[in-house]
Amino acid sequence: MRIGIISTxxxxxxxxxxxxxxxxxxxxxxxxxxxxxxxxxxxxxSEELREFRALGxxxxxxxxxxxxxxxxxxxxxxxxxxxxxxxxxIVCISGHPAIPYRDRDMYALxxxxxxxxxxxxxxxxxxxxxxxxxxxxxxxxxxSARRIICVSRDNAELLQRQLTxxxxxxxxxxxxxxxxxxxxxxxxxxxxxxxxxxxxYETFGxxxxxxxxxxxxxxxxDRSWRLxxxxxxSDGKYIQDVIRYFGLxxxxxxxxxxxxxxxxxxxxxxxxxxxxxxxLALALIESMFCGRPSVVTRTGGNHxxxxxxxxxxVSAGNDPEIIxxxxxxxxxxxxxxxxxxxxxxHRANEWIPRDLAVRLFQTICDSPxxxx
Numbered sequence: 200m201r202i203g204i205i206s207t208x209x210x211x212x213x214x215x216x217x218x219x220x221x222x223x224x225x226x227x228x229x230x231x232x233x234x235x236x237x238x239x240x241x242x243x244x245s246e247e248l249r250e251f252r253a254l255g256x257x258x259x260x261x262x263x264x265x266x267x268x269x270x271x272x273x274x275x276x277x278x279x280x281x282x283x284x285x286x287x288x289i290v291c292i293s294g295h296p297a298i299p300y301r302d303r304d305m306y307a308l309x310x311x312x313x314x315x316x317x318x319x320x321x322x323x324x325x326x327x328x329x330x331x332x333x334x335x336x337x338x339x340x341x342x343s344a345r346r347i348i349c350v351s352r353d354n355a356e357l358l359q360r361q362l363t364x365x366x367x368x369x370x371x372x373x374x375x376x377x378x379x380x381x382x383x384x385x386x387x388x389x390x391x392x393x394x395x396x397x398x399x400y401e402t403f404g405x406x407x408x409x410x411x412x413x414x415x416x417x418x419x420x421d422r423s424w425r426l427x428x429x430x431x432x433s434d435g436k437y438i439q440d441v442i443r444y445f446g447l448x449x450x451x452x453x454x455x456x457x458x459x460x461x462x463x464x465x466x467x468x469x470x471x472x473x474x475x476x477x478x479l480a481l482a483l484i485e486s487m488f489c490g491r492p493s494v495v496t497r498t499g500g501n502h503x504x505x506x507x508x509x510x511x512x513v514s515a516g517n518d519p520e521i522i523x524x525x526x527x528x529x530x531x532x533x534x535x536x537x538x539x540x541x542x543x544x545h546r547a548n549e550w551i552p553r554d555l556a557v558r559l560f561q562t563i564c565d566s567p568x569x570x571x
Contacts, residue, residue, distance in 0.1 A: 291563060309340065328361040334363075338363070350372055376460075379488045383491075412519040414426065460489065470511075472494065472496075479499055479500030480499070487504070512528055
């Protein structure tokens with residue numbers, strides 16, 4: 200069997216969203232099948248693909264559309280010609296729910312493909328799908344799918360409401376790269392509380408600017424804390440400018456991408472993960488496995504995993520004032536953070552199945568097609 204995978208993610212060297220298709224691809228290669236991927240150039244060049252390539256996985260790099268290539272696509276050019284010529288039996292698209300329609304060469308590839316199609320939806324928000332033509336096209340596209348994998352119930356329900364249709368959806372969580380059997384030791388006693396945010400430098404979805412505004416009051420500046428932002432992405436300079444704007448240079452640091460999540464959580468106490476759009480953040484799963492409580496929003500699957508006042512604190516929204524109220528609640532309960540971190544570990548351990556790779560393979564490769 201030949202599996203073709205297209206990821207719509209770009210503008211970063213790697214993202215947590217890539218871990219699901221990579222886990223599936225690795226399992227598929229181990230079973231003796233063939234896998235080829237079409238990945239945006241920064242992802243295609245990532246060291247994270249070393250094992251995939253060593254197992255025989257094929258990588259085709261492509262770039263996002265611009266005004267020149269968009270014009271060429273209208274004339275018949277396709278960035279996915281090499282994948283099409285590779286002739287996959289199954290095509291799997293991972294990422295943004297509307298891109299398979301908006302990127303016209305991807306849409307053409309899917310419509311020309313006569314075999315099964317599978318979609319992995321790695322995040323959703325109300326504004327991700329818009330316009331009647333887009334809704335109609337996506338409804339037809341997703342109805343024809345062998346299976347749609349959503350990483351949270353919230354994403355699944357939202358997609359079906361956006362397209363006003365029941366769809367062939369299976370809900371599976373994102374994987375943990377290294378499964379811990381026990382939480383990390385709580386960081387040693389320190390007068391300074393250490394927050395961390397792990398996520399792409401992409402304020403559109405990850406809301407780092409809103410968090411910084413919430414922490415910019417005189418009351419918070421009188422407290423002993425620091426915030427480290429781990430990640431990479433196009434908004435790095437903007438986030439640095441926001442830090443300077445609010446006078447938080449001595450409190451907040453952009454630390455860049457750190458692959459070893461255990462290294463992050465060895466000496467941080469609380470995960471602040473405020474989102475405007477989300478699937479189910481791999482970074483949240485990792486911090487919970489490490490035994491760290493979190494502050495999250497009711498966005499995507501994060502609030503499905505985190506139980507308010509048990510594993511962490513759930514903010515009702517992402518307005519800076521609402522974020523501030525939730526952070527205040529977390530701060531006043533900081534003596535409970537170690538026990539909440541212990542609860543977070545057990546919650547994540549129960550949530551992420553140990554046989555996720557097998558479930559992914561069975562869902563994508565063994566599910567009957569809609570017409571069957």
